[in-house]
Amino acid sequence: MALFTAIAVFGSSFIWFPAGIAKAYPVQHAVNVIAGVLLGPGPAVVIAFVTGLIRNIMGTGSLLAFPGGMIGAFLAGYIYRKTKQKWSASVGEIIGSGVLASLFSVPFAKVFMGSSAGAFFFMPPFLVSSVSGSIIGYVLVKRLVKARAWKYRLDH
Numbered sequence: 001m002a003l004f005t006a007i008a009v010f011g012s013s014f015i016w017f018p019a020g021i022a023k024a025y026p027v028q029h030a031v032n033v034i035a036g037v038l039l040g041p042g043p044a045v046v047i048a049f050v051t052g053l054i055r056n057i058m059g060t061g062s063l064l065a066f067p068g069g070m071i072g073a074f075l076a077g078y079i080y081r082k083t084k085q086k087w088s089a090s091v092g093e094i095i096g097s098g099v100l101a102s103l104f105s106v107p108f109a110k111v112f113m114g115s116s117a118g119a120f121f122f123m124p125p126f127l128v129s130s131v132s133g134s135i136i137g138y139v140l141v142k143r144l145v146k147a148r149a150w151k152y153r154l155d156h
Helices: 004-016 026-038 039-060 065-083 085-113 117-148
Strands: 017-018 023-025
Touching: 004 026, 004 039, 017 117, 023 085, 023 117, 026 039, 026 065, 026 085, 026 117, 039 065, 065 085, 085 117
Parallel strands: none
Antiparallel strands: 017 023
16 A cells, blocks of 8 residues: 555656646556555555645645545445456546546535635546546556456455
């Protein structure tokens, strides 16, 4: 879990791109997919939380990293666990981070950040970030399976 957290924090410092009004950080979403498949929903949520916490302490993240990362991480792991299909973790990440977290961010941003932005303000950048990261995460999971790098979770 610490390694995935380190990858997410470090990767987010270097790999990002503009996505409308925000920045897309695909490494966090890729880590969510990989951790959801390899470790399950609980550890994936912890990784997303600790990553968001460290990035906020460092000044490289926003409070929206918490709902964005944690909801997607949970759904990536949960949907994978229910279906046993690796691609379903990516779908869970996109639904969780791209759709649900963007909707949850409206009241979250109002309460914690004083912003009155609507859902469509958050959804496009959240979707761009989660789709790009989910694709990367899926490709990496497929490579890990092919290399037999992680037998425990993938055999269940």
